[in-house]
Structure formats: C-alpha cells, structure tokens
Amino acid sequence: MLMDITRNRITLQSVATHTGLGRSTVSLVLNGRGNELGIAKKTQDRVFKVARKLGYRPNSLASGLAGKKTQTIGLLLPSSPFYPQNLIPQELSLLLHRQGYHTYLVDSLQDQDVILESLTEMASRRVDGVVFSPYHNHFLTPAIREVLNQFSVSVLLAHEPIVRGSLRGHIVCESVVPGIHEVVDHFVKTGRRRPMLATNMTTSNQCKIKAFQAALSRHGLKAGEEVSVFGISRYLEGDPDYYTHFLNQFESKHLDEREFDALLCTSDEGAVAAINYLQEHNRRVPEDVAVVGLNDTPLAKGIRPPLASVQRNYRNTCELVVKRLIEKLNQPDLEPGYDDLRTKFIRRESAG
Amino acid sequence: MLMDITRNRITLQSVATHTGLGRSTVSLVLNGRGNELGIAKKTQDRVFKVARKLGYRPNSLASGLAGKKTQTIGLLLPSSPFYPQNLIPQELSLLLHRQGYHTYLVDSLQDQDVILESLTEMASRRVDGVVFSPYHNHFLTPAIREVLNQFSVSVLLAHEPIVRGSLRGHIVCESVVPGIHEVVDHFVKTGRRRPMLATNMTTSNQCKIKAFQAALSRHGLKAGEEVSVFGISRYLEGDPDYYTHFLNQFESKHLDEREFDALLCTSDEGAVAAINYLQEHNRRVPEDVAVVGLNDTPLAKGIRPPLASVQRNYRNTCELVVKRLIEKLNQPDLEPGYDDLRTKFIRRESAG
DNA sequence: TTGTAGGCGTTATCAA
DNA sequence: TTGATAACGCCTACAA
Numbered sequence: 158m159l160m161d162i163t164r165n166r167i168t169l170q171s172v173a174t175h176t177g178l179g180r181s182t183v184s185l186v187l188n189g190r191g192n193e194l195g196i197a198k199k200t201q202d203r204v205f206k207v208a209r210k211l212g213y214r215p216n217s218l219a220s221g222l223a224g225k226k227t228q229t230i231g232l233l234l235p236s237s238p239f240y241p242q243n244l245i246p247q248e249l250s251l252l253l254h255r256q257g258y259h260t261y262l263v264d265s266l267q268d269q270d271v272i273l274e275s276l277t278e279m280a281s282r283r284v285d286g287v288v289f290s291p292y293h294n295h296f297l298t299p300a301i302r303e304v305l306n307q308f309s310v311s312v313l314l315a316h317e318p319i320v321r322g323s324l325r326g327h328i329v330c331e332s333v334v335p336g337i338h339e340v341v342d343h344f345v346k347t348g349r350r351r352p353m354l355a356t357n358m359t360t361s362n363q364c365k366i367k368a369f370q371a372a373l374s375r376h377g378l379k380a381g382e383e384v385s386v387f388g389i390s391r392y393l394e395g396d397p398d399y400y401t402h403f404l405n406q407f408e409s410k411h412l413d414e415r416e417f418d419a420l421l422c423t424s425d426e427g428a429v430a431a432i433n434y435l436q437e438h439n440r441r442v443p444e445d446v447a448v449v450g451l452n453d454t455p456l457a458k459g460i461r462p463p464l465a466s467v468q469r470n471y472r473n474t475c476e477l478v479v480k481r482l483i484e485k486l487n488q489p490d491l492e493p494g495y496d497d498l499r500t501k502f503i504r505r506e507s508a509g
Numbered sequence: 510m511l512m513d514i515t516r517n518r519i520t521l522q523s524v525a526t527h528t529g530l531g532r533s534t535v536s537l538v539l540n541g542r543g544n545e546l547g548i549a550k551k552t553q554d555r556v557f558k559v560a561r562k563l564g565y566r567p568n569s570l571a572s573g574l575a576g577k578k579t580q581t582i583g584l585l586l587p588s589s590p591f592y593p594q595n596l597i598p599q600e601l602s603l604l605l606h607r608q609g610y611h612t613y614l615v616d617s618l619q620d621q622d623v624i625l626e627s628l629t630e631m632a633s634r635r636v637d638g639v640v641f642s643p644y645h646n647h648f649l650t651p652a653i654r655e656v657l658n659q660f661s662v663s664v665l666l667a668h669e670p671i672v673r674g675s676l677r678g679h680i681v682c683e684s685v686v687p688g689i690h691e692v693v694d695h696f697v698k699t700g701r702r703r704p705m706l707a708t709n710m711t712t713s714n715q716c717k718i719k720a721f722q723a724a725l726s727r728h729g730l731k732a733g734e735e736v737s738v739f740g741i742s743r744y745l746e747g748d749p750d751y752y753t754h755f756l757n758q759f760e761s762k763h764l765d766e767r768e769f770d771a772l773l774c775t776s777d778e779g780a781v782a783a784i785n786y787l788q789e790h791n792r793r794v795p796e797d798v799a800v801v802g803l804n805d806t807p808l809a810k811g812i813r814p815p816l817a818s819v820q821r822n823y824r825n826t827c828e829l830v831v832k833r834l835i836e837k838l839n840q841p842d843l844e845p846g847y848d849d850l851r852t853k854f855i856r857r858e859s860a861g
Numbered sequence: 862t863t864g865t866a867g868g869c870g871t872t873a874t875c876a877a
Numbered sequence: 878t879t880g881a882t883a884a885c886g887c888c889t890a891c892a893a
Contacts, residue, residue: 168886179864184888196862214633218579219886222570222869232614236599246598247588251616254623259630262584262614264603271606278611281566400811429811456808459752459781520870531880536872548878571870574885 167213175207176200183208187215221283230482231261231279233272234314235292245314248475249288256483258285267292269301276304286310286482293361294319310485312478317364321495327481328495331474333451334368336467336500337421340449341372343502344419347509349447350378353417355387355403355427362423365451369421387415389427403427407434418446425450429460432507443509453503465508469500519565527559528552535560539567573635582834583613583631585624586666587644597666600827601640608835610637619644621653628656638662638834645713646671662837664830669716673847679833680847683826685803686720688819688852689773692801693724695854696771699861701799702730705769707739707755707779714775717803721773739767741779755782765790770798777802781812784859795861805855817860821852 169187173180178200186196186204207213221227230253234246250260261284263275272289279287287308291297294317302324305311311326313319318332344352354369356362366386373380389406396402403426412434422428428450432442442448442462450457453466477496485491521539525532530552538548538556559565573579582605586598602612613636615627624641631639639660643649646669654676657663663678665671670684696704706721708714718738725732741758748754755778764786774780780802784794794800794814802809805818829848837843 169888170886180887181865181889182863185863188888194862200862214629216574216886217630217634218570218574219869220888222568222574222871223886223888224869225888227570234599236596236603243596243599244588246614247586247595247616250614251588251618254615254627259634260614262598262602262612263606264599266603275606277566278569282569282611398807398810400807426807426811429808433811433813454808455750455752455778456781456806456812458750459778459785459812460808461785461813521872522870532870533872533874533881534879537879540872546878552878568870571885572872574869574887575871575873576885577872 167211168216169213171211172204172208172213175211176203178204187213226285227283228258229261229282229284230258231263231276231282231284231287233263233265233275233279233287233289235265235267235290237292245290245471245475248471249479252475252479253482256479265290265292265296267296269296269298272296272301273304276301276308280304280307284308286312286486288312288314288478288482290314290316293317294364295360297324309489310482312482312485314474314478325493327485327493329474329478329481329498330496331469331498331500333365333467333469333500336451336469336502337365337368338372338375339502340421340465340467340508341369341376343449343504343508344421344447345376345378347447349419349509351384351417352378352419352421353385353387353415354421354423355389355407355412355431356423357391358388359391365423384416387412387417387420399424399426400430403430404434407431413438413440419449420446421449421451423451425452425454425457425464425466428464428466428507432460432462432464443507447509448507449502457503458505460507462506465505466503467500468503470498474498519563520568521565523563524556524560524565527563528555530556539565578637579635580610581613581634581636582610583615583628583634583636583639585615585617585627585631585639585641587617587619587642589644597642597823597827600823601831604827604831605834608831617642617644617648619648621648621650624648624653625656628653628660632659636660638664638838640664640666640830640834642666642668645669646716647712649676661841662834664834664837666826666830669713677845679837679845681826681830681833681850682848683821683850683852685717685819685821685852688803688821688854689717689720690724690727691854692773692817692819692860693721693728695856695860696773696799697728697730699799701771701861703736703769704730704771704773705737705739705767706773706775707741707759707764707783708775709743710740711743717775736768739764739772751776751778752782755779756786759783759786765792771801772798773801773803775803777804777806777809777816777818780816780818780859784812784814784816795859799861800859801854809855810857812859814858817857818855819852820855822850826850 169180169183173183183204186201191201232249246262253260265272306325313328315330319330370380392402420431422431428448431448435442435446440446450464450466453468457464457466521532521535525535535556538553543553584601598614605612617624658677665680667682671682722732744754772783774783780800783800787794787798792798802816802818805820809816809818
C-alpha cells in the first residue's frame with residue numbers, strides 16, 4: 158500500500174531512534190552544525206546515512222513554528238494580460254528557488270482588500286520576505302503601506318516612478334517614462350510636429366500621459382490633452398480582445414479626423430490596430446504617421462512595417478528584485494534603496 | 510516602534526486570557542464551529558470582538574502542524590515562453606484563492622531532478638494537493654509518477670494525450686491533436702494537396718508531428734517525414750527571439766525549395782515568420798500557400814493577412830483543473846478521472 | 862560530545 | 878457548554 162506522502166511518518170524522532178541518539182543531536186547534525194559543535198564524524202555519518210535510508214524529510218511547518226526561517230517568500234503580483242509574456246512570477250520563483258527559497262504566489266487582483274488580506278495571510282504563514290508589485294501606484298494606499306512596512310524584508314516592484322514616503326523596504330522601479338521620452342525625442346528628431354498618444358483612460362496610464370505631455374513640452378510642442386491624447390475607453394472583462402478593442406475605438410471615435418503625424422500607443426496590440434486602421438484610411442506608415450507601441454511583444458518585428466516599441470526587460474528586473482531581497486535577508490540592517498530600471502525605445506520601421 | 514508582523518505576539522492564548530475563556534473554546538468559535546457545538550451566542554460574540562480588537566491572526570504554521578489541512582496547494586508548472594500569455598499560474602492561484610486555498614508556485618524547469626525535489630518539498634510543506642503540468646509527457650518518468658502518486662490529491666495538467674498507466678490522480682488534458690486534425694481537414698477541404706508542418710524537432714513536438722502525419726494519411730495524402738515536415742533546429746537559450754529563429758531557419762534551410770501549398774507552424778511566431786518569408790519569395794498567402802499557426806496569439810488577427818491559428822483556452826482549462834481539485838479535496842474517495850479539452854481551429858484569411 | 866526538557870501556536874480528545 | 882491536556886515535529890538552551 159502506498160503511503161500518503163503528506164503523512165510521512167518519518168520524523169526526527171525516527172532518525173534518533175534508529176541511530177540510538179537523541180533528537181537534538183540529530184537535529185544539530187542535520188542542520189549542518191555538527192562540526193561547529195564538534196560532534197564526532199562517525200556519529201554524523203551515521204545520522205546522515207540513516208536519515209537518507211529512512212527517507213527523512215523535515216517538516217517545514219514544524220521548523221518554521223519552532224522559530225527557524227521558513228525559507229519562503231510571498232509574491233503578490235498582478236496578472237496583467239497586457240504584458241506580452243507575463244513571466245515575472247515564474248522568473249521570480251525560479252531565481253528564488255535557486256537561492257533555496259520557495260514562493261507563495263497570490264494574484265493581487267486590482268483590489269485593495271485582496272492585497273491587504275493576502276499580505277496578512279503571508280505574514281501568518283511566516284514568510285521570510287515579500288515581493289509586492291502594485292498594478293499601479295494608486296494601490297499604494299496608507300493602509301497597504303502600513304502592512305507592507307511590517308515585514309522586515311520587502312521589495313516593491315513598481316512600474317512607475319514612486320515616492321518612498323513612509324515606505325520601508327527596497328524599491329525597484331521599472332519605469333516606462335524614460336522610454337516614452339526617447340520615443341518623443343525620436344519623433345521630434347525625425348521631423349514630426351504633432352505626436353499623439355493613444356491610451357486607455359485608466360488611472361494606471363495617468364503617468365504615461367503625463368510623461369508624454371512633459372516630453373512634448375520639453376520640445377516646445379503643444380501638449381494639451383485635446384491635441385495630444387486620443388482616449389480609448391476602458392477595457393472591460395466582456396470586451397473582445399485588446400487588438401479589436403483598440404480598432405473599434407479608432408473606428409467609432411474617428412481617429413482619422415484627428416490631426417497627427419506620430420502616434421504612440423500604450424500597447425503593442427493597440428499599435429498594430431493603429432497601423433492597420435491607418436493603412437485602411439490611406440495613411441502611410443511611417444511616411445504619413447509614425448507608429449510606436451509599448452512593451453515590445455515578441456511579434457513586433459514580424460508586423461509589416463516592423464513595429465517600433467518600448468522594451469522592458471523582465472529578466473533583468475527579476476534578477477535585481479531577487480538580488481535585493483537576498484541581500485536584505487542576509488543583512489537585516491541594510492538600508493533600503495531605490496533602483497531605477499530604464500525601459501528603452503526600440504527603433505523599427507514603423508517609427509520612421 | 511513598528512512591530513514585526515512576522516512576530517505577532519497576539520496568539521490564541523491572548524484571546525483566551527482576555528475573554529476569560531479557554532484556548533480550545535476560542536479556537537472552536539474562531540473556526541466557525543461554535544453553533545455546531547452549541548456555544549452560547551454571547552460567548553461567541555465576545556470572542557470575535559476581542560479577537561478583532563486585539564488584531565489576532567492565527568498562525569498557519571501552527572494550525573497546519575496541529576491540524577490536518579494546510580489550505581495550501583502546490584503548483585509545479587513549466588514557464589513556457591512559447592505560450593502567448595502564460596497566465597496559467599496566476600489564473601490557478603486566483604481561482605484557488607477564491608476557494609480559500611493558497612498556492613506554492615515552483616517553476617518545474619525542464620529538469621527531472623528539480624521536479625522530484627520540488628514535489629518532495631511540497632510534501633514536506635504539507636500541501637493539501639498538487640497541480641503538476643509536465644512540459645511534455647517525456648517528463649512523466651516512473652520516478653516522478655511514483656512521487657506524484659503519493660499525494661492524496663493531485664491533478665495532472667497535460668498538453669498531449671496521456672496514458673494513465675499507474676497514475677492515480679485526476680488528469681486534465683488540453684490536447685492540440687484535435688486542433689491539428691481540424692487544420693488538416695480544412696487544408697484538404699480547400700483543395701490543398703501538399704500540406705507541410707514546420708516545427709522544432711524537440712521531444713515535445715513529436716506528438717504534433719504524429720498527429721499531423723496521421724491526419725494526412727487519413728485523407729490519403731503523402732505523410733512521410735521527408736515530404737511533410739520542415740525541421741527547425743532546436744531553440745537555444747542564446748538564440749534571438751523565436752520569430753527571428755524561425756525566419757533564419759527558413760532562410761538557411763531554403764524553405765522556398767520545398768514543395769508545399771499549405772503550412773502549419775508549431776507557433777504563431779513561426780507562422781508570421783513564414784508569411785513574411787513567403788511573401789518576400791513571391792509566394793502569395795493564402796493563394797499559393799495557406800499558413801496556420803498554433804496557440805492563437807492575441808496579435809494573430811492583426812497580422813496581414815490575418816493569421817489562422819489553433820486556440821487553447823487557458824481559462825477553461827484552469828477552471829476545470831481547480832474544479833477537479835476541489836472535488837477531490839472534498840471527497841477523498843472520488844475515483845480519478847480524465848478530462849479531454851479540445852483545442853480548436855480558428856479560421857482566418859491566411860488559411861484561405 | 863550527547864541527552865533532557867520546554868516551548869512554538871494550534872487542534873483534538875476527553876472529561877466535567 | 879466549557880476547560881484541561883495531549884499531541885503535532887522541530888529547535889534551542891542547559892545540563893551532564
């Protein structure tokens with residue numbers, strides 16, 4: 158009969174009995190403190206051998222309860238269908254696994270209560286640290302900040318510039334702002350005078366709008382919302398896919414009646430929709446209108462004309478997050494810092 | 510001074526003391542078993558009030574250790590960069606969260622040892638169940654099957670048809686095979702006589718090759734590997750992106766010298782590369798060659814001509830996985846079953 | 862160098 | 878209807 162692995166009966170006591178030693182001796186040896194305490198090599202070998210033979214697996218619940226670290230990190234991440242490949246959870250889990258940590262994953266949803274509850278839940282599971290990525294800064298409410306501050310090790314992964322304020326814990330910011338500035342710079346350098354931003358009018362995009370307008374102003378171009386922003390209505394659960402949503406909005410809000418010679422879309426799907434829409438309305442891309450997307454989908458270079466975009470590098474970002482986390486885990490009194498990761502403009506044909 | 514949330518000193522004992530009750534009474538009430546056992550309403554109210562006021566948070570480590578259930582599910586999933594949006598981990602985590610379960614996430618990598626180790630680790634964390642998704646069936650080695658069998662609740666999420674064999678535990682299979690058959694049916698129905706499959710020659714694609722060849726044979730078409738398969742070399746870590754990889758391979762292995770009038774690619778990226786390659790070599794899509802991809806990337810319909818593909822519905826799949834898991838969790842002696850989820854052909858212009 | 866005993870915070874089992 | 882008391886499995890002093 159197969160044994161239920163979740164009720165493995167082999168405990169520290171079993172090993173102690175089989176070796177004829179005490180529980181504590183076995184515990185010490187198994188935790189690698191044998192040499193430190195000068196326990197006979199022979200004894201140690203015996204312990205290891207018996208443990209292996211018996212298939213002993215420490216119960217992490219028990220060791221966590223008894224005060225040891227739990228070797229667990231809580232991940233509270235949003236599932237964003239607008240990221241081209243959302244591999245952040247797996248990447249973090251993978252990197253942390255390599256460092257000997259295991260991960261709790263919770264989808265933060267876009268709901269303050271879920272976030273609060275999940276953080277508390279993680280605390281009650283005694284995670285050694287947390288990574289929290291708010292869908293956008295709006296979710297960094299005082300309540301959430303407070304709960305976050307109660308973890309001794311935390312890394313905040315933000316996607317827009319952030320003001321530390323009362324926040325303890327390290328901040329890693331992968332901001333699109335520099336990317337947007339690069340895009341506008343490129344527009345201007347290649348002679349465009351009326352760049353426009355096509356974006357959903359959501360809170361999470363406010364910072365993009367601001368960055369875009371700031372970039373325009375810097376170049377002495379008109380930046381008023383009426384002239385520089387084409388608003389797409391909010392994407393809702395029941396809507397068709399993102400590409401179609403943008404396309405429909407371009408149709409119904411008559412993009413072709415607006416005056417512009419360059420268009421930055423807040424997603425690659427939207428940018429592709431724009432290219433198709435414009436071509437159908439006899440506007441050449443990039444000759445008449447330069448088009449740029451955001452996020453740099455793997456397929457961007459397969460679009461005709463190849464789609465220029467703003468690239469974010471989730472791998473680098475994750476690596477840095479994990480690095481900061483581990484540092485803090487190993488040196489509890491490390492001062493929290495702030496890392497700025499730049500996104501960068503990838504020039505391709507659609508941008509001229 | 511802020512308190513370290515991980516060292517919350519408010520325990521069950523605190524609540525007991527403050528209410529003047531015993532720990533067990535408090536425990537029962539807090540676990541909602543007060544009415545069942547007929548504990549006075551007044552007492553219950555008092556317990557709840559005090560617990561709230563004190564900010565009592567149960568320690569899940571302790572309750573896991575003492576009780577039977579940990580309300581935790583282990584997720585062992587591969588991170589596949591070839592899925593258009595890999596939202597499976599988040600979706601599972603989300604659905605399970607709604608059912609009151611929390612999730613351990615581990616990237617299974619494509620490594621037998623990691624899988625074995627991770628499963629054992631999950632066991633030692635006393636998860637109530639596991640979801641395991643092998644990157645492909647090759648990873649269902651006897652050793653892994655055995656470890657998997659030791660969980661009393663497990664769901665296997667496979668992407669190719671699977672032979673149960675010794676496997677206990679529920680199986681959910683989201684197979685591309687039916688989709689591939691539909692594609693070939695469509696090719697034949699629209700008059701194509703020489704369909705070809707462009708695929709990486711990896712173990713995980715063997716079943717696709719077989720399905721494709723079987724479909725051809727069924728229609729009395731030549732199915733030999735020389736005529737029906739265009740092999741793409743394995744995608745390696747250092748390679749450029751998938752789109753470019755396919756494009757390079759088409760170039761270097763002279764796709765244009767092969768004779769075919771329909772092409773199924775094992776990824777949408779590859780299919781887009783094919784479309785661009787063919788057009789550059791003066792072959793019209795779909796008139797001269799019908800092209801179909803796999804997975805139905807969100808951008809497929811934005812390609813020109815719109816890319817036909819085979820759609821997998823990760824949401825349905827995840828829902829079913831969670832449903833089966835919960836069923837088994839609630840009825841431990843439920844017989845394990847097998848669910849077959851079909852992928853389906855989405856016809857668009859590129860397929861004629 | 863090894864063993865003993867107490868505690869971590871819950872849940873479960875009885876008894877009252 | 879409530880309260881002791883014994884697990885659960887491990888860790889860490891402290892004693893020997």
